[in-house]
Amino acid sequence: xxxxxxxxxxxxxxxxxxxxxDQRGKMNLLTPERRVAAAREVKEGIAFTLSLPLDYPGGxxxxxxxxxxxxxxEKRGGAAYNFNFKLxxxxxxxxxxxxxxxxxxxxxxxxxxxxxxxxxxMFDADGDGVPEKVYYNGWxxxxxxxxxxxxKEGFGAHKLGVxxxxxxxxxxxxxxxxxxxxxxxxxxxVGYDDLMRALDAQKVGVEAGDFLCLYTGYGDLIMExxxxxxxxxxxxxxxxLDGRDARLLQWISDTDLVxxxxxxxxxxxxxxxxxxxxxxxxxxxxxxxLFKQGVHLGELWYFTELAQWxxxxxxxxxxxxAPPLRLxxxxxxxxxxxxxx
Numbered sequence: 445x446x447x448x449x450x451x452x453x454x455x456x457x458x459x460x461x462x463x464x465x466d467q468r469g470k471m472n473l474l475t476p477e478r479r480v481a482a483a484r485e486v487k488e489g490i491a492f493t494l495s496l497p498l499d500y501p502g503g504x505x506x507x508x509x510x511x512x513x514x515x516x517x518e519k520r521g522g523a524a525y526n527f528n529f530k531l532x533x534x535x536x537x538x539x540x541x542x543x544x545x546x547x548x549x550x551x552x553x554x555x556x557x558x559x560x561x562x563x564x565x566m567f568d569a570d571g572d573g574v575p576e577k578v579y580y581n582g583w584x585x586x587x588x589x590x591x592x593x594x595x596k597e598g599f600g601a602h603k604l605g606v607x608x609x610x611x612x613x614x615x616x617x618x619x620x621x622x623x624x625x626x627x628x629x630x631x632x633x634v635g636y637d638d639l640m641r642a643l644d645a646q647k648v649g650v651e652a653g654d655f656l657c658l659y660t661g662y663g664d665l666i667m668e669x670x671x672x673x674x675x676x677x678x679x680x681x682x683x684x685l686d687g688r689d690a691r692l693l694q695w696i697s698d699t700d701l702v703x704x705x706x707x708x709x710x711x712x713x714x715x716x717x718x719x720x721x722x723x724x725x726x727x728x729x730x731x732x733x734l735f736k737q738g739v740h741l742g743e744l745w746y747f748t749e750l751a752q753w754x755x756x757x758x759x760x761x762x763x764x765x766a767p768p769l770r771l772x773x774x775x776x777x778x779x780x781x782x783x784x785x
Contacts, residue, residue, distance in 0.1 A: 449569070449582040450569035450578070450582035451570055452567075452569055454735070454736050456693070456732065456736055458736070459582055464582075466738070467581070467608040468560075468608050468609065468612050468738070469737065469738015470700060470701070470702045470737065470740075473653045473700055473702050474613060478616055478653035479613075481653075482615065482763045485617055486763050486784050486785065489784065492749050492782070492784075493780065494555070494746055494764075494766070494781035494782065494783055495746055495779060495780040495781060496663060496666060496667070496746045498513055498549075498553070499512050499671065502670070503671065503673060506673055506678065506709065507553075511550055511553065512671075514547065515546070516545065516546045518546065526544040529541065529544075549778065551769075551775075552743075552776040552777075552778075553778075555742075555779055557740055557768045557779050558734060558740060558775075558776055559604060559605065559609055560579065560580040560609070561603070562734055562775045563730040563734045563735055564577060564579035564580070564585060565725065569584075577589075578735075579604055579735065580735055580738050581604075581738070588601070588603035588604070589602065589603065600772070600774070601775050602773065604775075605771075605774055605775070606769065606774045606775065606777045607771060607773075607774075609740060614766050614767040615763070615766075615767075616653055616763075617653070617654050617761055617763065618655045618657045618764035619649075619650050619654050619655065619657060619760060620658075620750065620754055620761075620762070621639065621642050621643060621657070621658050622754075623642060623659060623660045623682075623683040624660055624661040624683075624751070625755070626642060626645075627660070627682070627683040629661050630681075630683075631682060631713075632683040633684070633685075633717065634684065635686040635689035635692050636689050636692040639685075639692065652700035653700065653701075654699075655701065655702060655704075655705055655766075657745070658685070658708070659748070660684065660708050661681075662681065662682040663745065663748060682708060684711065684712055685711055685712045685729055686716075686717065687727065687732070688719060688728055696737065697732075702740070703739060704729075704739065705741070705742030705743075705745050705781070707747050707748075708744070710730070710743060711743060712728070712729035714726075742766070742779065742781070750785075753785065762785045763785075766780075
Protein backbone atom coordinates (compact mmCIF):
# COMPACT_ATOMS: atom_id res chain seq x y z
CA UNK A 445 0.00 0.00 0.00
CA UNK A 446 1.42 3.37 -0.99
CA UNK A 447 1.22 6.55 1.06
CA UNK A 448 -1.08 7.92 -1.60
CA UNK A 449 -4.23 5.80 -1.61
CA UNK A 450 -3.91 4.93 -5.29
CA UNK A 451 -1.22 4.81 -7.95
CA UNK A 452 -3.46 3.98 -10.89
CA UNK A 453 -6.81 5.56 -11.55
CA UNK A 454 -9.38 4.19 -14.01
CA UNK A 455 -9.42 5.47 -17.56
CA UNK A 456 -12.01 8.20 -17.88
CA UNK A 457 -12.09 8.97 -14.16
CA UNK A 458 -11.60 12.28 -12.40
CA UNK A 459 -10.12 10.88 -9.19
CA UNK A 460 -8.19 13.56 -7.37
CA UNK A 461 -9.87 16.47 -9.17
CA UNK A 462 -11.46 17.68 -5.93
CA UNK A 463 -8.63 16.48 -3.72
CA UNK A 464 -7.15 13.09 -2.90
CA UNK A 465 -9.53 12.67 0.05
CA ASP A 466 -12.70 13.90 -1.64
CA GLN A 467 -15.96 12.11 -0.76
CA ARG A 468 -18.53 14.32 -2.54
CA GLY A 469 -17.59 13.98 -6.18
CA LYS A 470 -19.21 16.46 -8.54
CA MET A 471 -21.50 17.74 -5.81
CA ASN A 472 -18.48 20.01 -5.21
CA LEU A 473 -19.71 21.91 -8.28
CA LEU A 474 -22.84 23.10 -6.45
CA THR A 475 -21.41 26.56 -5.86
CA PRO A 476 -23.30 29.54 -4.42
CA GLU A 477 -23.46 31.01 -7.92
CA ARG A 478 -25.15 27.88 -9.26
CA ARG A 479 -27.66 27.85 -6.44
CA VAL A 480 -28.51 31.46 -7.21
CA ALA A 481 -29.01 30.50 -10.87
CA ALA A 482 -31.35 27.72 -9.74
CA ALA A 483 -33.34 30.14 -7.58
CA ARG A 484 -33.88 32.35 -10.64
CA GLU A 485 -35.85 29.51 -12.24
CA VAL A 486 -38.62 30.04 -9.67
CA LYS A 487 -41.32 32.16 -11.32
CA GLU A 488 -44.63 30.89 -9.88
CA GLY A 489 -43.65 29.38 -6.53
CA ILE A 490 -45.46 26.13 -7.36
CA ALA A 491 -43.94 23.04 -5.72
CA PHE A 492 -44.00 19.45 -6.98
CA THR A 493 -43.13 16.43 -4.86
CA LEU A 494 -40.91 14.08 -6.87
CA SER A 495 -41.11 11.03 -4.61
CA LEU A 496 -43.18 7.90 -4.82
CA PRO A 497 -44.87 6.85 -1.60
CA LEU A 498 -42.05 5.00 0.11
CA ASP A 499 -44.04 1.76 0.30
CA TYR A 500 -43.98 1.59 -3.51
CA PRO A 501 -43.23 -0.35 -5.73
CA GLY A 502 -44.60 -2.92 -3.27
CA GLY A 503 -43.46 -6.43 -2.36
CA UNK A 504 -39.94 -7.52 -3.17
CA UNK A 505 -40.32 -9.14 -6.59
CA UNK A 506 -38.21 -6.44 -8.27
CA UNK A 507 -35.34 -6.77 -5.78
CA UNK A 508 -35.54 -9.85 -3.55
CA UNK A 509 -33.09 -8.32 -1.06
CA UNK A 510 -35.01 -5.04 -0.66
CA UNK A 511 -38.26 -5.05 1.27
CA UNK A 512 -41.09 -2.61 1.88
CA UNK A 513 -40.90 -0.41 4.98
CA UNK A 514 -42.52 -1.74 8.16
CA UNK A 515 -43.78 0.67 10.82
CA UNK A 516 -43.13 -0.49 14.36
CA UNK A 517 -44.34 0.63 17.78
CA GLU A 518 -42.75 0.49 21.22
CA LYS A 519 -44.55 0.09 24.53
CA ARG A 520 -44.61 2.88 27.06
CA GLY A 521 -45.96 2.68 30.56
CA GLY A 522 -46.47 -1.02 31.03
CA ALA A 523 -48.59 -2.77 28.43
CA ALA A 524 -49.67 0.34 26.55
CA TYR A 525 -48.11 1.18 23.21
CA ASN A 526 -46.83 4.68 22.60
CA PHE A 527 -49.58 5.31 20.06
CA ASN A 528 -52.78 7.09 21.04
CA PHE A 529 -51.11 7.16 24.44
CA LYS A 530 -52.57 9.37 27.18
CA LEU A 531 -49.85 11.30 28.99
CA UNK A 532 -51.99 11.40 32.11
CA UNK A 533 -54.45 8.81 33.35
CA UNK A 534 -55.86 11.11 36.02
CA UNK A 535 -58.01 13.42 33.92
CA UNK A 536 -60.66 12.32 31.44
CA UNK A 537 -60.78 15.52 29.43
CA UNK A 538 -58.11 17.78 27.88
CA UNK A 539 -55.37 15.23 28.48
CA UNK A 540 -52.63 15.10 25.85
CA UNK A 541 -52.59 12.08 23.55
CA UNK A 542 -49.37 11.25 21.69
CA UNK A 543 -48.20 8.93 18.93
CA UNK A 544 -44.68 7.71 18.27
CA UNK A 545 -43.32 5.08 15.93
CA UNK A 546 -40.27 3.56 14.27
CA UNK A 547 -39.61 2.05 10.87
CA UNK A 548 -37.58 -0.79 9.42
CA UNK A 549 -36.53 0.86 6.18
CA UNK A 550 -34.47 -0.49 3.30
CA UNK A 551 -32.72 2.65 2.14
CA UNK A 552 -32.92 1.91 -1.60
CA UNK A 553 -36.37 0.36 -1.84
CA UNK A 554 -38.31 3.28 -3.34
CA UNK A 555 -37.40 6.83 -4.43
CA UNK A 556 -33.70 6.97 -3.62
CA UNK A 557 -30.24 8.33 -4.04
CA UNK A 558 -27.30 6.07 -4.84
CA UNK A 559 -24.33 7.13 -2.77
CA UNK A 560 -20.83 7.03 -4.26
CA UNK A 561 -20.22 3.97 -2.08
CA UNK A 562 -23.05 2.06 -3.78
CA UNK A 563 -21.05 0.73 -6.75
CA UNK A 564 -17.30 0.18 -7.05
CA UNK A 565 -15.07 -2.06 -9.14
CA MET A 566 -12.33 -4.64 -8.92
CA PHE A 567 -9.39 -2.47 -10.00
CA ASP A 568 -5.61 -2.46 -9.61
CA ALA A 569 -5.29 0.88 -7.86
CA ASP A 570 -1.97 -0.09 -6.24
CA GLY A 571 -0.26 -0.82 -9.54
CA ASP A 572 0.94 -4.20 -8.32
CA GLY A 573 -1.00 -6.23 -10.87
CA VAL A 574 -3.58 -7.42 -8.34
CA PRO A 575 -7.09 -5.92 -8.54
CA GLU A 576 -8.79 -5.02 -5.29
CA LYS A 577 -12.23 -3.74 -4.26
CA VAL A 578 -12.13 -0.02 -4.92
CA TYR A 579 -14.69 2.80 -4.94
CA TYR A 580 -14.70 6.42 -6.12
CA ASN A 581 -11.45 8.27 -5.53
CA GLY A 582 -9.67 5.09 -4.48
CA TRP A 583 -11.47 4.36 -1.20
CA UNK A 584 -11.14 0.66 -0.38
CA UNK A 585 -13.59 -2.12 0.24
CA UNK A 586 -12.82 -3.90 3.51
CA UNK A 587 -10.89 -0.89 4.82
CA UNK A 588 -12.97 2.23 4.21
CA UNK A 589 -16.19 0.37 3.47
CA UNK A 590 -16.59 -2.43 5.97
CA UNK A 591 -19.16 -5.20 5.68
CA UNK A 592 -20.02 -8.28 7.78
CA UNK A 593 -17.57 -10.40 5.78
CA UNK A 594 -14.75 -7.93 6.45
CA UNK A 595 -15.01 -7.62 10.23
CA LYS A 596 -17.06 -8.63 13.25
CA GLU A 597 -18.14 -5.07 14.03
CA GLY A 598 -17.85 -1.50 12.82
CA PHE A 599 -19.82 -2.08 9.63
CA GLY A 600 -20.67 0.64 7.15
CA ALA A 601 -19.21 3.19 4.80
CA HIS A 602 -16.60 4.94 6.94
CA LYS A 603 -15.76 6.86 3.78
CA LEU A 604 -18.17 7.87 0.99
CA GLY A 605 -21.20 7.54 3.29
CA VAL A 606 -24.27 9.50 2.25
CA UNK A 607 -23.72 11.94 5.12
CA UNK A 608 -21.01 13.55 2.96
CA UNK A 609 -23.56 13.94 0.18
CA UNK A 610 -26.17 15.36 2.59
CA UNK A 611 -23.84 18.06 3.90
CA UNK A 612 -23.02 19.14 0.34
CA UNK A 613 -26.31 21.07 0.33
CA UNK A 614 -28.25 19.22 -2.36
CA UNK A 615 -30.08 22.11 -3.98
CA UNK A 616 -29.58 23.32 -7.52
CA UNK A 617 -31.08 23.54 -10.98
CA UNK A 618 -32.93 20.62 -12.48
CA UNK A 619 -33.32 20.10 -16.22
CA UNK A 620 -36.09 17.70 -17.19
CA UNK A 621 -35.97 15.68 -20.41
CA UNK A 622 -39.35 14.24 -21.38
CA UNK A 623 -38.44 10.90 -22.93
CA UNK A 624 -42.01 9.70 -22.45
CA UNK A 625 -43.15 12.16 -25.16
CA UNK A 626 -40.84 10.45 -27.61
CA UNK A 627 -41.02 6.76 -26.71
CA UNK A 628 -44.22 6.38 -24.73
CA UNK A 629 -43.97 3.15 -22.78
CA UNK A 630 -41.89 1.37 -25.39
CA UNK A 631 -38.60 0.02 -24.08
CA UNK A 632 -35.75 2.03 -25.58
CA UNK A 633 -31.99 2.35 -25.18
CA VAL A 634 -31.29 6.10 -25.14
CA GLY A 635 -27.81 6.91 -26.37
CA TYR A 636 -25.98 10.16 -27.00
CA ASP A 637 -27.66 10.98 -30.31
CA ASP A 638 -31.12 10.25 -28.88
CA LEU A 639 -30.56 12.42 -25.83
CA MET A 640 -29.19 15.30 -27.91
CA ARG A 641 -32.24 15.15 -30.19
CA ALA A 642 -34.52 15.25 -27.15
CA LEU A 643 -32.69 18.26 -25.69
CA ASP A 644 -32.73 20.06 -29.04
CA ALA A 645 -36.46 19.42 -29.46
CA GLN A 646 -37.11 20.96 -26.03
CA LYS A 647 -34.69 23.84 -26.78
CA VAL A 648 -32.87 23.32 -23.50
CA GLY A 649 -29.33 22.50 -22.52
CA VAL A 650 -27.55 20.95 -19.56
CA GLU A 651 -24.79 22.98 -17.93
CA ALA A 652 -22.15 22.43 -15.27
CA GLY A 653 -23.72 21.96 -11.85
CA ASP A 654 -27.13 20.87 -13.21
CA PHE A 655 -29.23 17.87 -12.22
CA LEU A 656 -30.31 15.95 -15.33
CA CYS A 657 -33.82 14.57 -14.74
CA LEU A 658 -35.39 11.96 -17.02
CA TYR A 659 -39.15 11.40 -17.23
CA THR A 660 -39.85 8.03 -18.88
CA GLY A 661 -43.29 7.03 -17.58
CA TYR A 662 -41.87 4.18 -15.50
CA GLY A 663 -43.06 5.84 -12.31
CA ASP A 664 -46.59 5.97 -13.70
CA LEU A 665 -46.47 2.21 -14.30
CA ILE A 666 -45.29 1.65 -10.74
CA MET A 667 -48.18 3.69 -9.34
CA GLU A 668 -50.76 2.01 -11.58
CA UNK A 669 -49.70 -1.42 -10.36
CA UNK A 670 -50.85 -0.46 -6.85
CA UNK A 671 -48.05 -2.22 -4.95
CA UNK A 672 -48.44 -5.39 -7.04
CA UNK A 673 -45.58 -4.89 -9.54
CA UNK A 674 -45.56 -6.98 -12.71
CA UNK A 675 -41.84 -7.55 -13.18
CA UNK A 676 -42.16 -8.75 -16.79
CA UNK A 677 -44.06 -5.62 -17.79
CA UNK A 678 -41.67 -3.31 -15.96
CA UNK A 679 -38.56 -4.91 -17.45
CA UNK A 680 -39.97 -4.56 -20.98
CA UNK A 681 -41.23 -0.98 -20.72
CA UNK A 682 -40.01 2.61 -20.98
CA UNK A 683 -36.79 4.32 -22.01
CA UNK A 684 -33.53 4.40 -20.07
CA LEU A 685 -29.97 5.47 -20.79
CA ASP A 686 -27.67 3.21 -22.80
CA GLY A 687 -24.72 2.70 -20.47
CA ARG A 688 -22.67 1.08 -23.25
CA ASP A 689 -22.72 4.26 -25.38
CA ALA A 690 -19.20 5.69 -25.03
CA ARG A 691 -20.22 9.09 -26.43
CA LEU A 692 -23.00 9.38 -23.86
CA LEU A 693 -20.58 8.61 -21.05
CA GLN A 694 -18.10 11.16 -22.38
CA TRP A 695 -20.87 13.78 -22.57
CA ILE A 696 -21.74 13.11 -18.92
CA SER A 697 -18.09 13.71 -18.01
CA ASP A 698 -17.66 16.82 -20.17
CA THR A 699 -20.93 18.46 -19.12
CA ASP A 700 -20.01 18.42 -15.42
CA LEU A 701 -23.58 17.71 -14.38
CA VAL A 702 -23.75 16.76 -10.71
CA UNK A 703 -26.40 14.02 -10.81
CA UNK A 704 -28.74 12.07 -13.07
CA UNK A 705 -32.22 11.39 -11.71
CA UNK A 706 -34.83 9.18 -13.36
CA UNK A 707 -38.22 7.68 -12.63
CA UNK A 708 -36.81 4.36 -13.89
CA UNK A 709 -35.42 1.52 -11.83
CA UNK A 710 -31.72 2.02 -12.53
CA UNK A 711 -31.41 5.15 -14.76
CA UNK A 712 -29.73 2.86 -17.30
CA UNK A 713 -31.15 -0.11 -19.18
CA UNK A 714 -30.49 -3.35 -17.32
CA UNK A 715 -29.39 -5.79 -18.47
CA UNK A 716 -27.26 -3.65 -20.79
CA UNK A 717 -26.29 -4.31 -24.38
CA UNK A 718 -23.63 -7.01 -24.82
CA UNK A 719 -20.08 -5.76 -24.33
CA UNK A 720 -16.83 -6.65 -26.05
CA UNK A 721 -14.00 -8.45 -24.26
CA UNK A 722 -13.86 -10.81 -21.32
CA UNK A 723 -14.15 -8.29 -18.48
CA UNK A 724 -16.64 -5.42 -18.30
CA UNK A 725 -19.07 -3.81 -15.83
CA UNK A 726 -22.63 -5.10 -15.74
CA UNK A 727 -23.80 -1.63 -14.71
CA UNK A 728 -21.77 0.53 -17.09
CA UNK A 729 -23.54 3.83 -16.34
CA UNK A 730 -23.28 3.24 -12.59
CA UNK A 731 -19.62 2.36 -13.08
CA UNK A 732 -18.94 5.55 -15.01
CA UNK A 733 -20.95 7.88 -12.79
CA LEU A 734 -20.48 6.55 -9.27
CA PHE A 735 -17.08 4.88 -9.53
CA LYS A 736 -15.24 7.07 -12.03
CA GLN A 737 -16.85 10.50 -12.05
CA GLY A 738 -18.47 10.98 -8.65
CA VAL A 739 -21.86 11.70 -10.23
CA HIS A 740 -24.75 10.69 -7.99
CA LEU A 741 -27.73 8.75 -9.37
CA GLY A 742 -31.36 9.12 -8.32
CA GLU A 743 -33.71 6.22 -9.05
CA LEU A 744 -37.47 5.65 -8.96
CA TRP A 745 -38.33 9.33 -8.74
CA TYR A 746 -41.80 10.56 -9.74
CA PHE A 747 -41.92 13.27 -12.43
CA THR A 748 -45.43 13.02 -13.89
CA GLU A 749 -47.10 16.22 -12.63
CA LEU A 750 -43.89 18.24 -13.01
CA ALA A 751 -43.41 17.05 -16.60
CA GLN A 752 -47.01 17.89 -17.47
CA TRP A 753 -46.70 21.39 -16.01
CA UNK A 754 -43.36 22.13 -17.63
CA UNK A 755 -44.55 20.88 -21.02
CA UNK A 756 -47.70 22.98 -20.85
CA UNK A 757 -45.66 26.10 -20.05
CA UNK A 758 -42.75 25.49 -22.41
CA UNK A 759 -40.25 25.39 -19.56
CA UNK A 760 -37.83 22.61 -18.65
CA UNK A 761 -35.73 24.07 -15.84
CA UNK A 762 -36.62 24.40 -12.17
CA UNK A 763 -35.15 24.65 -8.71
CA UNK A 764 -34.53 21.23 -7.18
CA UNK A 765 -34.05 20.47 -3.50
CA ALA A 766 -33.25 16.82 -2.81
CA PRO A 767 -31.09 16.05 0.24
CA PRO A 768 -30.57 12.45 1.32
CA LEU A 769 -30.80 11.42 4.95
CA ARG A 770 -27.80 12.53 6.96
CA LEU A 771 -27.21 8.95 8.05
CA UNK A 772 -23.52 8.21 8.73
CA UNK A 773 -22.23 5.04 7.11
CA UNK A 774 -25.11 4.47 4.68
CA UNK A 775 -24.46 3.76 1.00
CA UNK A 776 -27.86 4.99 -0.23
CA UNK A 777 -30.82 6.96 1.01
CA UNK A 778 -34.51 7.50 0.44
CA UNK A 779 -35.35 10.97 -0.81
CA UNK A 780 -38.34 13.30 -0.99
CA UNK A 781 -37.21 15.69 -3.72
CA UNK A 782 -39.10 18.93 -4.30
CA UNK A 783 -39.16 20.90 -7.56
CA UNK A 784 -40.20 24.56 -7.49
CA UNK A 785 -41.12 26.34 -10.75
